[in-house]
Amino acid sequence: MxxxxxxxxxxxxxxxxxxxxxxxxxxxxxxxxxxxxxxxxxxxYHPGVPPDNNGSERAIRNIKAKQKVSGQFKTQRGAHIYAVIQSVTDTCIKNDQNILSTFYTIAKLHPE
Structure with a gap:
């Protein structure tokens, strides 16, 4: 066995x-x-699946720290924007990409 x-x-x-x-x-x-x-x-059975959820816990640590320091997000829109920025940053880090270059590319694609 x-x-x-x-x-x-x-x-x-x-x-x-x-x-x-x-x-x-x-x-x-x-x-x-x-x-x-x-x-x-x-x-x-799937080597790409981690045996724990530490990655998920690390992903929310920054959000909880920000919330703890500021007490809350002022608006729903502000919370959403923070989540998007944090998501892009975390994805860049995981994929070994330059964070600043990625945000520059996003800004060029979506000038608002």
Whole structure:
């Protein structure tokens, strides 16, 4: 039996283990794992899928820091503009592209 199959068997066995409803957080987590069991180990079959969501957490860290410092975004439009700028910046970093050149290109394509 290969490691992947063994890991899946152990995971499914854990899901079959009853959890007391008195342990609310553990019980809730157990229910979620059962609900999404077909997706939890996706990274074992698709090497491009990370085993965690740290990338997503890092992506929202700047937004939460900005919100914490300023208390809030002043307008919905301001929040949207910030999100677009942050998204372009993060994409440039992930693709090893020059951020300033990318914004210059965008500005030339959409002069407003």
């Amino acid at each position: 290969n490691q992947r199959t063994e890991l899946e068997k152990r995971f499914l066995a854990l899901l079959q283990t009853p959890v007391s409803e008195d342990m609310k957080e553990v019980h809730s987590f157990h229910k979620r794992m059962n609900r999404y069991k077909d997706y939890v180990l996706t990274f074992l």
